[in-house]
Amino acid sequence: MSVKESYAGKINRKLNKKLHVIDVAAGRAPADLVLKNATYVNVFSNELCHGDIAVAEGLIVGMGEYHGKVEVDVSGKLVLPGFIDAHIHLESSLVSPTEFAKAVLPHGTTAVVTDPHEISNVAGTAGLDFMLETTKDLALSVYFMLPSCVPATGLDESGAVLEAEQLRPYYQQPRVLGLAELMNSYGTVRADEKILQKICDCTAAGKRIDGHAPFLSGEELNAYIAAGVQSDHECSELHEAMEKLRRGQYIMVREGTAAQNMESLLPLFREPYCSRCMLVTDDKHPGDLLQGGHIDYIIRKAITAGVDPVVAVRMGTLVPCQYFGLAHSGAVAPGYTADLIVLSDLEKFTVE
Numbered sequence: 038m039s040v041k042e043s044y045a046g047k048i049n050r051k052l053n054k055k056l057h058v059i060d061v062a063a064g065r066a067p068a069d070l071v072l073k074n075a076t077y078v079n080v081f082s083n084e085l086c087h088g089d090i091a092v093a094e095g096l097i098v099g100m101g102e103y104h105g106k107v108e109v110d111v112s113g114k115l116v117l118p119g120f121i122d123a124h125i126h127l128e129s130s131l132v133s134p135t136e137f138a139k140a141v142l143p144h145g146t147t148a149v150v151t152d153p154h155e156i157s158n159v160a161g162t163a164g165l166d167f168m169l170e171t172t173k174d175l176a177l178s179v180y181f182m183l184p185s186c187v188p189a190t191g192l193d194e195s196g197a198v199l200e201a202e203q204l205r206p207y208y209q210q211p212r213v214l215g216l217a218e219l220m221n222s223y224g225t226v227r228a229d230e231k232i233l234q235k236i237c238d239c240t241a242a243g244k245r246i247d248g249h250a251p252f253l254s255g256e257e258l259n260a261y262i263a264a265g266v267q268s269d270h271e272c273s274e275l276h277e278a279m280e281k282l283r284r285g286q287y288i289m290v291r292e293g294t295a296a297q298n299m300e301s302l303l304p305l306f307r308e309p310y311c312s313r314c315m316l317v318t319d320d321k322h323p324g325d326l327l328q329g330g331h332i333d334y335i336i337r338k339a340i341t342a343g344v345d346p347v348v349a350v351r352m353g354t355l356v357p358c359q360y361f362g363l364a365h366s367g368a369v370a371p372g373y374t375a376d377l378i379v380l381s382d383l384e385k386f387t388v389e
Contacts, residue, residue, distance in 0.1 A: 054094050057305065061091055069093045071105035072377070077116040077369045080355040083347050090116060092375040095311060099371050111379055114389070117350055119147025119376035120332035122234050122318055123357035124218070124270050124289050127168065127179075128155040129320035134168065138177035140323070144331045145388040147204035147376035148178035150361060152217035152247075157184045161197025169210065169315040178376075180361065182247055183207055185235055189220060201234040208242035214361045215239055218249035219266050226253075226260045236265050245361060247289075254280060262286060268360065270317050273298050278305060282313055287360050290352070292335045293318035294325050299335060306344040306352070315357040316349075337386040346383040 060066040068091035077100070079086045090101035122141075127149070130137045141149070151172075156164035165184070172179035183204045188195035212226045216239040223248055224232045239246050250261055251271040262284050270289035272278035273296070278288050282305075289363050290306075292299040296319060305314045316335045330337070340347040357369030365373045379389045 054244040056094060057108060058093050058098050061093040061103075064099075064103070065209065066093075068098065068103050068105035069107065071103045072116055072379075073108050073118045074112040075100075076111075076114070078116075079370075080116075080118065080298040080351040081370065083116075083345075083351070085347070089338055089378070090369065095375055096365075097369060097371060097373050097375050097377075098306060098367070103325075115380040116369060117145070117378050117380060118354040118366075118373070119359045119378050120316075120336075120353045120356045121331055121363075121367065122146060122151070123150050123315045123360070124182075124291075124317035124319055125149050125151055125293075126155055126320055127151045127153070127172075129294070129322060130326060131323055134172045134175060134177075134179065137326075138175045140326045141184040141331045142177055143388065144326075144333045145378040145380075146177070146331045146333075147378070148180065148363075148366070150180045150182060150214060150357070152182045152184060153350050154184040154187065154189075154217060155379045157187050157197065157199060158189070158193075159196040161187070161199060162203055164197075164208070167211070171286050173212075175211050176314045179212065180363075181207075181210070181213045182245070183213060183239075185216045185219045186221050199267050200231060201238050204235060205238050208244060212316075213244070214363075215242075215245035215247065218247045218270065219261075220249040222248075222253050222261055225264050225266070226257045233264070240265050248286065254273070258284065270319060272302060274301055275304055278302055282310060283360055286313075287356075288314045289317040290314055290335075291317050291319050292338065295320040299338065300342070303339070303344065306339055306348055308348075309354055312356065313350050314352055315360060316353040333388055340349065340383065340386060346386070 057226040061068045070092040075090045076087050088100040089103040091099045104112040153165050153168045187199040246265050248266040248269040269281050270291050282288050290302050336349040340346050355367040381387050
């Protein structure tokens with residue numbers, strides 16, 4: 038009986054929450070928070086829109102004219118969805134996840150997708166468990182891609198070996214979005230059985246498979262993609278990115294500490310390519326984070342190079358959310374998570 042009561046209580050709480058959201062959206066109840074007189078970036082229509090932004094139960098419930106229990110006037114400011122780094126190794130920041138969050142949140146990053154390859158290469162599943170545990174209650178949303186190649190190659194010395202059977206249980210974790218950069222492209226193309234088992238497990242779980250295949254081309258690229266690899270963050274030249282994009286891969290435009298590829302890939306920052314491209318850092322050292330910024334730094338640099346600011350914002354917000362299946366994230370729209378940031382303008386692009 039207590040289990041049934043608990044279940045019924047949970048259902049009632051969900052219904053009450055939904056009722057509150059609808060009532061606020063329809064103007065029948067005050068919002069929890071209203072950003073008054075906002076100019077906001079619409080990543081669906083690629084334009085700047087105007088109106089109050091109403092928030093209830095942690096969700097954006099409407100834009101228009103609203104009143105709330107708390108009202109903040111943002112006249113003259115710009116409101117954007119929070120940024121997401123679609124591929125990073127948190128270990129590269131050389132600090133704990135808690136300190137990393139403190140560094141990137143002021144720069145407007147509200148979510149990251151991390152590959153804990155480096156700590157897993159040393160500590161195996163203990164390292165992976167540590168990262169999952171220490172990131173679960175942060176203000177920063179931390180999602181995971183499971184390290185696909187531990188060790189990176191058969192020639193490497195490592196503290197652990199992670200095969201398919203060790204990774205398989207982690208697909209049940211809601212914050213695990215798939216299999217991280219499949220750097221063993223050689224083994225994938227040649228149908229290595231251990232690699233294929235990892236791919237099949239990820240596919241069976243309905244999750245994404247990220248790629249890592251610099252300079253892979255032609256029939257080998259076809260085989261790599263046919264195996265199930267859906268993205269690549271290693272493109273350093275436009276022709277390489279275009280070959281992969283034409284075959285259906287998403288392109289992660291990388292601008293981090295160890296590699297800076299954005300300048301070579303600037304032609305992708307326009308339609309129709311930008312809808313299949315997202316912004317990543319891969320590795321970001323603490324000095325670069327504190328001095329230059331994070332995803333905001335990439336967008337600012339792109340704007341300076343002549344990119345449409347709204348397009349750059351979409352590549353750092355909506356596109357990665359669509360790729361990873363993070364429904365209701367990455368936009369200023371009704372029903373979307375209220376991870377919002379405020380800017381002074383789109384030229385200096387300083388997150389306030």
